Amino acid sequence: MADALTLYGTTLQSRLMLGTAQYPSPAILAEAIKISKAEIVTVSLRRETTGGTGGREFWTMIKELGVHVLPNTAGCHTAKEAILTAELARDVFDTDWIKLEVIGHADTLQPDVFGLVDGARELTAQGFKVFPYTTDDIVVAEKLLAVGCEVLMPWGAPIGSGKGLNNRFALKAMRAHFPRVPLVVDAGIGVPSHAAEAMELGYDAILLNTAVAKAGDPVQMAKGFALGLEAGRLAYLAGAMEPRDMAVPSTPVLGLAFSEI
Amino acid sequence: MKLIVNGVEQQVTAKTMAELVTEMGYEDVPVATARNQTVVAKRNRETTDIQEGDRIEILIPMQGG
Numbered sequence: 001m002a003d004a005l006t007l008y009g010t011t012l013q014s015r016l017m018l019g020t021a022q023y024p025s026p027a028i029l030a031e032a033i034k035i036s037k038a039e040i041v042t043v044s045l046r047r048e049t050t051g052g053t054g055g056r057e058f059w060t061m062i063k064e065l066g067v068h069v070l071p072n073t074a075g076c077h078t079a080k081e082a083i084l085t086a087e088l089a090r091d092v093f094d095t096d097w098i099k100l101e102v103i104g105h106a107d108t109l110q111p112d113v114f115g116l117v118d119g120a121r122e123l124t125a126q127g128f129k130v131f132p133y134t135t136d137d138i139v140v141a142e143k144l145l146a147v148g149c150e151v152l153m154p155w156g157a158p159i160g161s162g163k164g165l166n167n168r169f170a171l172k173a174m175r176a177h178f179p180r181v182p183l184v185v186d187a188g189i190g191v192p193s194h195a196a197e198a199m200e201l202g203y204d205a206i207l208l209n210t211a212v213a214k215a216g217d218p219v220q221m222a223k224g225f226a227l228g229l230e231a232g233r234l235a236y237l238a239g240a241m242e243p244r245d246m247a248v249p250s251t252p253v254l255g256l257a258f259s260e261i
Numbered sequence: 262m263k264l265i266v267n268g269v270e271q272q273v274t275a276k277t278m279a280e281l282v283t284e285m286g287y288e289d290v291p292v293a294t295a296r297n298q299t300v301v302a303k304r305n306r307e308t309t310d311i312q313e314g315d316r317i318e319i320l321i322p323m324q325g326g
Contacts, residue, residue, distance in 0.1 A: 048319075160326075
């Protein structure tokens with residue numbers, strides 16, 4: 001398979017991972033997933049609200065789409081909560097994949113990297129395949145790899161902010177430091193050019209939700225992201241030119257008419 | 262007997278976790294269950310007794326980011 005992505009032994013053609021929350025309707029969510037060609041979607045576990053049937057319809061729709069499901073531990077603020085949520089998710093979703101979120105700050109939703117490493121260690125020991133939502137800190141990344149993570153998911157910007165790549169330098173350094181580890185920019189992506197930029201840096205995939213769900217037309221935006229990722233990936237594979245400080249004419253100077261005048 | 266199910270006090274007749282899942286109306290959807298903050302796996306629900314005052318969580322798949 002040409003340019004396939006492999007995560008924990010699963011081969012994927014798409015490099016877009018799509019969140020399923022906040023869409024205007026289940027039908028629009030389904031269309032967005034289809035047009036984006038995403039093969040992994042994130043899901044959660046929650047109490048059913050009184051009289052609500054959204055969760056049931058949602059699960060039926062996801063099953064019919066035949067995509068890989070990546071349950072999350074969103075909303076967990078301690079490793080203990082996240083571990084319990086992961087155990088519950090494994091039982092209901094029949095997958096050992098878990099998007100591990102341990103939130104450390106209420107305003108920024110910044111990961112608590114200490115709890116994250118603790119949670120990843122325990123979950124890996126239990127046989128989970130952990131997709132850690134982390135920062136762009138290389139020291140934390142090394143610790144996550146040391147406890148058994150085979151994928152790293154650094155943030156681009158705070159969850160739901162749509163700010164893009166807040167620290168391009170750190171993300172570039174992370175890519176250079178871990179050339180063979182699948183790296184996924186998770187969170188903060190707002191428009192397809194942000195995703196393309198991450199792919200141009202050599203990132204392996206993008207996980208996003210709000211940018212599509214809260215777009216004026218989520219289905220169109222999902223297609224835009226699919227194209228943006230593809231463009232960025234092709235640019236990375238092709239190898240970009242080196243930027244220069246001075247102008248260099250692209251049209252040959254030799255043979256210019258009136259050059260003797 | 263009285264239990265706390267998903268944070269709400271409930272009067273139930275169920276004696277096992279499996280019976281409780283059915284009594285609470287979740288027989289047609291996959292659920293995850295916990296009793297007093299310990300996971301009760303699907304395969305163990307029929308043999309897991311519930312007791313007065315237990316705090317039960319019954320969770321269903323939902324949208325997530």
